[in-house]
Amino acid sequence: MRPAAALRRSRERPLVVVVVSVPLLGEAVEAALEFAEVLAFEAGRGDVATLLRWLDPDAVVVDNEPTACEAAAFAAGSELAVLHLAVREGRLLRLDESGGWELVEAEGASPETLRGVLAGALFARGGAR
Amino acid sequence: MTRTRILVADPLRIFRAGVRNLLAREADFEVVEAGSLEEMLAAVDGRCPDIALVDLELPPVGGVRAVRRLAQRCSLYTIVWSFEPSRETVLAAVRAGAHGFLHKEISPEGLVRALRGVVRGEAPLSRDLASLMIEALHGLDERARARERARVLTARERQVLELVAQGKRNKQIALALTISEFTVKRHVQNILQKLGLPSRRAAATFHAAAFGAEEAPLSATLVA
Numbered sequence: 001m002r003p004a005a006a007l008r009r010s011r012e013r014p015l016v017v018v019v020v021s022v023p024l025l026g027e028a029v030e031a032a033l034e035f036a037e038v039l040a041f042e043a044g045r046g047d048v049a050t051l052l053r054w055l056d057p058d059a060v061v062v063d064n065e066p067t068a069c070e071a072a073a074f075a076a077g078s079e080l081a082v083l084h085l086a087v088r089e090g091r092l093l094r095l096d097e098s099g100g101w102e103l104v105e106a107e108g109a110s111p112e113t114l115r116g117v118l119a120g121a122l123f124a125r126g127g128a129r
Numbered sequence: 130m131t132r133t134r135i136l137v138a139d140p141l142r143i144f145r146a147g148v149r150n151l152l153a154r155e156a157d158f159e160v161v162e163a164g165s166l167e168e169m170l171a172a173v174d175g176r177c178p179d180i181a182l183v184d185l186e187l188p189p190v191g192g193v194r195a196v197r198r199l200a201q202r203c204s205l206y207t208i209v210w211s212f213e214p215s216r217e218t219v220l221a222a223v224r225a226g227a228h229g230f231l232h233k234e235i236s237p238e239g240l241v242r243a244l245r246g247v248v249r250g251e252a253p254l255s256r257d258l259a260s261l262m263i264e265a266l267h268g269l270d271e272r273a274r275a276r277e278r279a280r281v282l283t284a285r286e287r288q289v290l291e292l293v294a295q296g297k298r299n300k301q302i303a304l305a306l307t308i309s310e311f312t313v314k315r316h317v318q319n320i321l322q323k324l325g326l327p328s329r330r331a332a333a334t335f336h337a338a339a340f341g342a343e344e345a346p347l348s349a350t351l352v353a
Binding site (some may be wrong): 022087090 | 141142143144147148149150151155200212233234235236237240
């Protein structure tokens with residue numbers, strides 16, 4: 001991983017961190033977000049808060065319940081966009097402003113929906129910082 | 130350069146997108162997608178792929194049956210994959226014609242290696258799935274041995290054994306086979322003696338081993 005200081009400089013593109021148990025989803029997110037820099041990490045290491053603190057991303061995408069809980073806890077009170085792609089069921093959920101999960105797509109989550117939701121979240125908040 | 134044509138048959142669009150993005154970076158692969166059995170058969174119509182990656186839950190009939198249908202249309206290598214493979218599903222997929230079975234949690238590098246291995250004639254099977262496969266094959270051996278043992282039974286005794294395995298009491302068996310309860314008791318004794326079994330419960334277990342667990346659910350009302 002690059003030193004945190006090098007990543008915390010002003011970015012031209014939004015940074016999206018992907019923490020997933022299904023690595024191929026990282027590929028899917030990268031394919032969907034040509035406008036963002038995507039960094040993928042393996043889930044299940046219990047270091048989500050540390051990753052997010054040091055990487056300071058604009059959005060995070062996860063694919064399992066424990067990681068979603070960790071990301072939601074970290075995101076509380078911040079503008080960090082959190083998406084939970086429950087890949088086994090094909091559902092896409094978004095962490096809303098109250099800290100609850102909003103169902104975006106009930107089944108068959110598509111790259112287009114992922115792209116639209118993230119683009120909306122990122123650019124509604126002002127995009128890259 | 131001749132590219133290897135990969136068919137990705139998976140109901141999850143986001144998952145197909147990930148595989149497509151990965152393989153698009155490899156000069157030796159080209160990807161065709163399908164989200165269902167119907168789409169899959171349409172995709173192979175006219176030009177068969179070299180390799181098919183088929184999800185175990187491919188709608189509407191599941192991946193195992195999809196593999197069979199695909200094998201009827203094309204000569205190709207088929208890999209089945211899923212998030213939670215079991216011994217039975219791995220074996221069912223291979224018996225249906227699949228050449229390998231992978232976890233969907235495979236790394237991108239692992240998937241590319243597996244696909245290139247298939248082109249060279251290797252059978253992709255994750256290490257833990259290889260263990261499941263061996264267990265399943267051992268199960269097949271046990272089944273074959275149990276069936277061989279069951280050959281000592283008469284046809285009527287096999288009927289009685291099947292009903293015992295379903296948890297039926299002697300009276301119910303007598304009614305089902307239109308024989309007396311006394312005759313049923315005699316058949317059960319003969320079955321236990323011939324197979325060297327101590328009890329009805331043991332007989333039910335034996336039947337499950339020989340003919341499949343789904344045919345012989347154990348009943349709490351079984352009596353020795």
